[in-house]
């Protein structure tokens with residue numbers, strides 16, 4: 001969609017179009033609508049990032065808790081959103097060996113046990129090996145660090161999902 005069409009949308013249409021660019025966070029889109037008109041997809045992304053950044057730590061953790069595990073129960077049962085399904089497949093998470101599945105599940109559990117929110121990484125920018133090493137490495141971080149790191153990954157996921165919707169060449 002051209003950015004001019006995005007800028008002329010009612011907030012209902014804007015929310016239905018962008019309600020999942022941050023996974024299950026239609027609130028983000030509902031808030032970002034007020035920043036229109038957007039000059040291009042970058043300024044639209046910037047608004048989403050600013051909304052996430054100004055959230056208190058509890059809100060940041062809340063955004064992370066809305067994300068499905070990588071190669072988790074939901075993924076195995078085909079219960080992911082369309083976007084997450086494609087993203088997890090692109091990282092090769094649908095072709096994990098039984099051993100890799102067990103390792104991923106165990107590390108995800110450990111991570112959630114420690115932080116109280118799931119491990120989030122931009123799957124379209126990582127293959128399964130990098131995801132597993134990232135999970136192991138980040139397990140050693142503090143909760144504060146991981147809440148911020150996770151939101152940085154959410155911003156990357158958001159940018160790629162926005163680029164799937166908005167013509168990146170269109171400018172105000």
Ligand SMILES: NC(=O)NC1=NC(=O)NC1=O
Pocket residue numbers: 067068069070083084085087088118119120121122123124157
């Ligand atoms: N826990 C996650 O990182 N989930 C995901 N990352 C993505 O890029 N897509 C997901 O579903």
